[in-house]
Amino acid sequence: MRDxxxxxxxxxxxxxxxKCTGETRYAxxxxxxxxxxxxxxxxxxAHARIRRIDVSRARAVPGVHAVLxxxxxxxxxxxxxxxxxEEALCVEKVRxxxxxxxxxxxxxxxxxxxxxxxxxxxxxxxxxxxTMEQALAESSVRIHEYxxxxxxxxxxxxxxxxxxxxxxxxxxxxxxxxxxxxSTHLPLEQHAAVAHYGPDGRLTLWSSTQTPHYVHRALxxxxxxxxxxxxxxxxxxxxxxxxxxxxxxHEIVVAKLAMLTGRPVKxxxxxxxVFYVHRGRHPVLMWIKTGVRRDGTITAMHVRSFLDxxxxxxxxxxxxxxxxxxxxxxxxxPRYKFEGVxxxxxxxxxxxxxxxxxxxxxxxxxxxLDKIAEDLxxxxxxxxxxxxxxxxxxxxxxxxISSCGLRACIDRVVEASGFREKFRRLPFGRGxxxxxxxxxxxxxxxxxxxDMPHSGVQIKIDREGGVTVFxxxxxxxxxxxxxxxxxxxxxxxxxxxxxxxxxxDTDLTPVDLGxxxxxxxVMAGNAAVEAAERLRHLLFRAAAERLDVPEDQLLARGRRIxxxxxxxxxxxxxxxxxxxxxxxxTLGAVGSYTPPKPLGRxxxxxxGPSPSYSYSACVAQVSVDPETGFVRVEKIWIAHDIGxxxxxxxxxxxxxGSVYMGLGEALMEEQTFRSRLGVHTAPSMLDYKSPTTWExxxxxxxxxxxxxxxxxxxxxxxxxxxxxxxxxxIANAVYDAVGVRIDELPITPEKVLKGLEDKARxxxxxxxxxxxxxxxxxxxIRVEPPPEWRSLGDLT
Amino acid sequence: MxxxxxxxxxxxxxxTLAVPVFKTLLEVLRxxxxxxxxxxxxxxxxxxxxxxxxxxxPVLSCLVLPIELQGREILTIxxxxxxxxxxxxxxxxxxxxxxQCGYCTPGVVLSAKALLDRNPTPTRQExxxxxxxxxxxxTGYIQILEAVERAAAQLRxxxxxxxxxx
Ligand code: FES
Ligand code: FES
Numbered sequence: 001m002r003d004x005x006x007x008x009x010x011x012x013x014x015x016x017x018x019k020c021t022g023e024t025r026y027a028x029x030x031x032x033x034x035x036x037x038x039x040x041x042x043x044x045x046a047h048a049r050i051r052r053i054d055v056s057r058a059r060a061v062p063g064v065h066a067v068l069x070x071x072x073x074x075x076x077x078x079x080x081x082x083x084x085x086e087e088a089l090c091v092e093k094v095r096x097x098x099x100x101x102x103x104x105x106x107x108x109x110x111x112x113x114x115x116x117x118x119x120x121x122x123x124x125x126x127x128x129x130x131t132m133e134q135a136l137a138e139s140s141v142r143i144h145e146y147x148x149x150x151x152x153x154x155x156x157x158x159x160x161x162x163x164x165x166x167x168x169x170x171x172x173x174x175x176x177x178x179x180x181x182x183s184t185h186l187p188l189e190q191h192a193a194v195a196h197y198g199p200d201g202r203l204t205l206w207s208s209t210q211t212p213h214y215v216h217r218a219l220x221x222x223x224x225x226x227x228x229x230x231x232x233x234x235x236x237x238x239x240x241x242x243x244x245x246x247x248x249x250h251e252i253v254v255a256k257l258a259m260l261t262g263r264p265v266k267x268x269x270x271x272x273x274v275f276y277v278h279r280g281r282h283p284v285l286m287w288i289k290t291g292v293r294r295d296g297t298i299t300a301m302h303v304r305s306f307l308d309x310x311x312x313x314x315x316x317x318x319x320x321x322x323x324x325x326x327x328x329x330x331x332x333x334p335r336y337k338f339e340g341v342x343x344x345x346x347x348x349x350x351x352x353x354x355x356x357x358x359x360x361x362x363x364x365x366x367x368x369l370d371k372i373a374e375d376l377x378x379x380x381x382x383x384x385x386x387x388x389x390x391x392x393x394x395x396x397x398x399x400x401i402s403s404c405g406l407r408a409c410i411d412r413v414v415e416a417s418g419f420r421e422k423f424r425r426l427p428f429g430r431g432x433x434x435x436x437x438x439x440x441x442x443x444x445x446x447x448x449x450x451d452m453p454h455s456g457v458q459i460k461i462d463r464e465g466g467v468t469v470f471x472x473x474x475x476x477x478x479x480x481x482x483x484x485x486x487x488x489x490x491x492x493x494x495x496x497x498x499x500x501x502x503x504x505d506t507d508l509t510p511v512d513l514g515x516x517x518x519x520x521x522v523m524a525g526n527a528a529v530e531a532a533e534r535l536r537h538l539l540f541r542a543a544a545e546r547l548d549v550p551e552d553q554l555l556a557r558g559r560r561i562x563x564x565x566x567x568x569x570x571x572x573x574x575x576x577x578x579x580x581x582x583x584x585x586t587l588g589a590v591g592s593y594t595p596p597k598p599l600g601r602x603x604x605x606x607x608g609p610s611p612s613y614s615y616s617a618c619v620a621q622v623s624v625d626p627e628t629g630f631v632r633v634e635k636i637w638i639a640h641d642i643g644x645x646x647x648x649x650x651x652x653x654x655x656x657g658s659v660y661m662g663l664g665e666a667l668m669e670e671q672t673f674r675s676r677l678g679v680h681t682a683p684s685m686l687d688y689k690s691p692t693t694w695e696x697x698x699x700x701x702x703x704x705x706x707x708x709x710x711x712x713x714x715x716x717x718x719x720x721x722x723x724x725x726x727x728x729x730i731a732n733a734v735y736d737a738v739g740v741r742i743d744e745l746p747i748t749p750e751k752v753l754k755g756l757e758d759k760a761r762x763x764x765x766x767x768x769x770x771x772x773x774x775x776x777x778x779x780x781i782r783v784e785p786p787p788e789w790r791s792l793g794d795l796t
Numbered sequence: 797m798x799x800x801x802x803x804x805x806x807x808x809x810x811x812t813l814a815v816p817v818f819k820t821l822l823e824v825l826r827x828x829x830x831x832x833x834x835x836x837x838x839x840x841x842x843x844x845x846x847x848x849x850x851x852x853x854p855v856l857s858c859l860v861l862p863i864e865l866q867g868r869e870i871l872t873i874x875x876x877x878x879x880x881x882x883x884x885x886x887x888x889x890x891x892x893x894x895x896q897c898g899y900c901t902p903g904v905v906l907s908a909k910a911l912l913d914r915n916p917t918p919t920r921q922e923x924x925x926x927x928x929x930x931x932x933x934x935t936g937y938i939q940i941l942e943a944v945e946r947a948a949a950q951l952r953x954x955x956x957x958x959x960x961x962x
Contacts, residue, residue: 660936
């Protein structure tokens with residue numbers, strides 16, 4: 001690799017000291033003069049019609065400045081153009097316990113709360129559909145009027161090549177059913193927003209959001225304001241994980257309240273509200289059928305997924321496709337069929353959580369392959385390793401693989417963990433499990449259809465050589481601001497500390513679509529590369545003239561620009577900047593990035609394509625107490641194909657965080673509701689179990705660098721992919737330890753005990769769902785595979 | 797709303813305030829003293845984000861009333877810097893990547909400070925134990941534990957340098 005000065009080194013993040021000293025101002029830390037506080041009244045019913053709302057008593061409370069109901073904000077919104085199904089405050093109907101109904105702005109939170117208690121709402125309860133089975137069966141009760149069928153938000157059926165032909169070539173076919181429970185992001189920071197409406201008719205919203213650009217659009221739509229009069233500033237996000245990626249009711253409500261009262265208004269959700277606002281992991285029931293040759297070579301795969309979407313659309317259409325799209329990017333699958341349905345239920349809406357729709361099918365696939373390997377007496381590692389996708393290549397569903405380090409990932413973790421020596425050989429109660437995965441580095445298409453770049457960066461250089469980078473990206477703790485600084489510093493030959501980063505402000509920064517789908521390093525990074533190279537070109541031209549050295553012989557490094565043949569011959573960076581400004585005028589440059597066009601030409605082809613895919617392989621070692629059923633993860637070995645680590649410490653931090661979150665989902669985290677009422681069973685940080693320092697195992701990370709051709713300096717994503725192999729690796733390890741298959745996450749002690757009891761009684765010891773709802777799947781859209789997959793001649 | 801006059805010593809400074817009796821220390825710090833470095837994730841004593849030190853001991857500021865704390869030394873994250881210089885713990889957290897979103901960080905750093913003050917050579921197990929009441933959703937705790945170890949080593953160096961110099 002090129003000789004790099006900044007890239008590849010463990011620099012502290014640009015905002016690290018502010019965060020460690022309490023300087024960083026999160027949304028709830030903002031305080032504006034004359035600020036009012038808002039509170040939202042939420043529905044106590046899972047499903048009901050709103051007959052009447054009387055706010056007169058609330059309005060009369062001293063200190064109350066405004067009260068809003070749905071009629072004040074009737075325009076619907078939603079993150080996806082095809083699912084504009086939310087109201088800032090419900091107009092006619094509530095669809096889950098927690099749906100917003102009315103809002104108050106008052107001099108303080110207590111007064112606002114008191115006023116909420118005085119709002120009278122008359123509800124006409126409707127039958128609550130709390131499970132997918134109920135929602136699919138009760139076609140007379142409709143949660144929404146739109147969708148692909150009664151209470152079916154989205155129904156998908158795609159077939160790539162003829163799966164029957166693939167299954168006919170198999171020596172062995174296996175079917176399994178799995179369930180992956182819903183879980184929530186539980187960011188440590190509760191959502192908060194502050195709105196200010198000035199006498200000039202301009203609205204400013206500060207919000208803890210991952211997607212300021214989409215919030216900007218939603219505000220303009222619902223408030224009916226021209227977008228240029230709205231400014232959205234994403235404050236540093238105190239934990240997102242996908243949970244702050246939708247435009248939210250409370251953001252619109254404070255904006256409207258600020259407009260009505262002429263005073264700034266703040267809202268901070270309570271922790272309980274955060275649980276209800278949700279947008280977390282979809283509970284997904286999955287059926288998977290795979291045909292293989294005797295040696296384990298996959299000939300065909302058929303996947304069905306049932307997503308419990310909750311009450312609104314959110315990102316659900318994309319989530320539905322994601323439960324089917326990425327199975328093909330790890331192993332060669334020559335024939336593939338996917339059927340998926342997202343069902344509306346009267347529960348808090350699900351949305352994107354780290355891994356967005358892919359951890360569930362990844363869990364299913366990797367446990368299913370483990371079972372197939374065992375059935376055929378094959379080594380589970382070798383079976384997978386032999387059929388890893390090639391790079392470059394196209395998958396059967398037209399996804400473009402540009403680089404793949406999965407083989408190296410596998411070899412590293414298998415060797416480091418001693419998997420081969422331990423697998424099926426550890427004493428009863430201890431075991432190891434293996435799994436692989438892949439994830440996208442940014443979605444190939446934007447959320448609303450347009451031809452513009454996905455990310456823009458602007459850089460200016462001042463006369464003393466200070467550099468400022470502007471980008472719409474929102475730092476949610478992953479370090480995206482720092483990545484911009486490192487990239488620009490590398491290219492301009494300065495240090496990260498010389499770069500000031502201004503991000504996530506729709507008035508000041510060029511659009512970046514947001515911190516979702518693991519897109520920022522690749523997309524904003526590429527835009528930053530382009531802008532910085534343009535500027536360096538100007539600096540080099542000016543310096544070349546002054547030094548009388550050909551431009552292509554110059555090097556920018558160590559805050560200097562110099563002749564690489566004669567390093568003493570050079571200029572200070574600031575001097576070069578002054579020369580360039582004198583020569584070309586004010587120094588600035590822009591760069592932008594648009595991902596390669598997706599290749600698939602079928603409906604649904606927009607979900608899955610990405611500039612590149614990251615790969616991970618993982619070995620988990622567990623001990624299981626057969627007395628209590630308690631699973632302890634002793635150690636995780638994980639290798640991640642990062643393309644290029646722009647900052648290895650940050651990459652490892654993302655891997656650790658992903659391991660942590662995968663561990664939580666594998667063993668304890670679960671968003672559950674009381675049957676009939678739809679009330680959350682554990683809306684507190686105490687009752688909703690999440691891992692503490694006690695449960696976190698030792699993690700050994702390996703970074704595999706493959707220099708992806710589409711990434712800035714070859715980089716790919718790190719924030720989400722490493723979560724994916726954790727749950728299946730743990731599930732496979734539990735089986736290795738005690739011989740019970742828990743095909744339903746989370747793997748709680750109760751389930752393990754039930755499995756052990758079943759086994760003791762002569763059963764299989766398998767715990768998990770045994771059937772899927774019967775559904776009249778539509779005729780699939782039949783997609784011709786890319787030419788290389790057309791013939792099934794030789795599969796090995 | 798009935799207010800009481802109280803005097804609090806925060807980060808070495810005395811403040812006399814009129815606050816409603818039910819207002820928590822968390823609220824008084826953030827709203828009356830503008831010390832917004834102290835965070836909150838639940839306001840119910842479940843997450844540790846609001847941890848401050850009272851006479852050197854970690855306390856969940858969302859659970860205590862300031863009226864009970866008159867005459868005690870309260871330390872918040874803002875008070876940990878000396879003349880604008882970050883404390884070794886803050887420095888180590890920044891260097892090791894221990895603050896991702898940073899929202900848990902003030903509470904974690906203060907819990908760690910209480911530990912190091914009473915045990916300058918903690919094992920990783922002891923650090924994990926001392927921080928088990930501080931939830932972090934970003935880091936998987938690993939870089940946090942590493943940062944505390946690093947700060948502990950640095951503080952020991954500083955101390956032994958001071959002793960040698962005597
Ligand atoms: S805010 Fe005090 S413990 Fe969570
Ligand atoms: S760094 Fe985000 S919660 Fe700890």
